[in-house]
Amino acid sequence: MRSSMSAYGYDYRTLRVVRDGALLQISLNRPQVLNALTLELLLELRGALEGAADDEVRAVLLSGEGRGFCAGADLSAGGLAVAEAGGDVTETVERFYNPVVRALLALRKPVIAAVNGVAAGAGMSLALACDLRLLSEEAAFTLGFSRIGLALDASMSYTLPRLVGPARALELAYSGRKLDAREALALGLGELVLSADGFAAAATEFARALSEGPTQSFARIKAQLAASPGNTLGAQLALEARLQGEASRTEDFAEGLRAFAEKRPPIFRGR
Numbered sequence: 001m002r003s004s005m006s007a008y009g010y011d012y013r014t015l016r017v018v019r020d021g022a023l024l025q026i027s028l029n030r031p032q033v034l035n036a037l038t039l040e041l042l043l044e045l046r047g048a049l050e051g052a053a054d055d056e057v058r059a060v061l062l063s064g065e066g067r068g069f070c071a072g073a074d075l076s077a078g079g080l081a082v083a084e085a086g087g088d089v090t091e092t093v094e095r096f097y098n099p100v101v102r103a104l105l106a107l108r109k110p111v112i113a114a115v116n117g118v119a120a121g122a123g124m125s126l127a128l129a130c131d132l133r134l135l136s137e138e139a140a141f142t143l144g145f146s147r148i149g150l151a152l153d154a155s156m157s158y159t160l161p162r163l164v165g166p167a168r169a170l171e172l173a174y175s176g177r178k179l180d181a182r183e184a185l186a187l188g189l190g191e192l193v194l195s196a197d198g199f200a201a202a203a204t205e206f207a208r209a210l211s212e213g214p215t216q217s218f219a220r221i222k223a224q225l226a227a228s229p230g231n232t233l234g235a236q237l238a239l240e241a242r243l244q245g246e247a248s249r250t251e252d253f254a255e256g257l258r259a260f261a262e263k264r265p266p267i268f269r270g271r
């Protein structure tokens with residue numbers, strides 16, 4: 001298996017991790033099985049995502065090597081990785097899947113999924129836990145879980161109804177049917193469909209622009225929108241007032257004002 005060195009000097013066996021300025025690119029790297037998830041991969045991904053909390057990283061791009069994004073739990077041993085974990089499935093989900101999702105959702109910076117191919121089961125969950133999804137025209141989604149008699153996991157039951165509404169979420173979960181990129185876009189599961197030719201470069205360009213943006217502003221916008229569905233109007237207005245106060249004390253806000261006065265593009269440093 002190919003290994004890859006991260007900006008933090010860790011030698012990954014199942015990921016490719018590359019620092020490109022302030023952008024951290026993480027690619028799932030088991031292309032022969034469409035990047036299906038093993039416990040080793042989940043542990044490595046958790047480590048890479050926790051490392052991405054570093055202030056020097058100002059955006060994260062998650063993708064898959066080869067023709068797939070991620071085919072969900074690795075079924076090649078004829079079953080789930082639970083045997084490998086030596087426990088039951090609840091324990092596997094809590095110990096291996098949930099920390100990855102928590103690390104992904106906790107990042108106070110833009111996290112973009114570049115969905116280069118099929119995303120199934122928990123692989124789709126990972127894509128939906130990102131802030132935005134750029135879809136190659138060859139991308140596809142399938143929940144997959146019910147097709148093998150499972151329930152949802154890896155935050156699918158949290159993110160999916162928020163993105164598409166509860167009834168559509170049920171329809172997609174019951175059927176496990178495959179959505180192509182255009183239908184996924186129409187349902188709100190992606191923000192942009194890009195040509196498969198040059199997809200990786202276009203997605204990197206998109207993410208790099210975000211990594212050079214006002215990271216402090218982005219972090220607070222992300223927190224406001226994440227809190228919104230569970231808040232009353234009063235609580236949300238209070239949150240807006242507090243986070244706007246914080247944003248107004250950042251260097252990036254001062255730079256934004258200076259650049260406006262000087263009629264030039266701002267140079268944000270994420271501070």
Ligand code: T3D
Pocket residue numbers: 032033034036071072073074075076080081082089092093118120121122123142143144145148150153
């Ligand atoms: O304890 C726990 O882990 C609980 C957590 C569970 C969470 C879950 O994710 S459950 C859902 C698990 N995933 C699936 O059920 C998806 C299974 N795969 C598929 O349905 C299809 O492969 C796809 C729709 C994803 C892609 O179809 P297609 O036709 O483009 O490709 P393919 O030919 O089926 O797959 C290509 C290769 O990848 C093939 O290997 P081969 O024949 O070339 O040697 C196939 O076996 C392998 N592969 C695909 N998915 C998986 C996989 N190998 C291991 N695990 C997989 N999930």
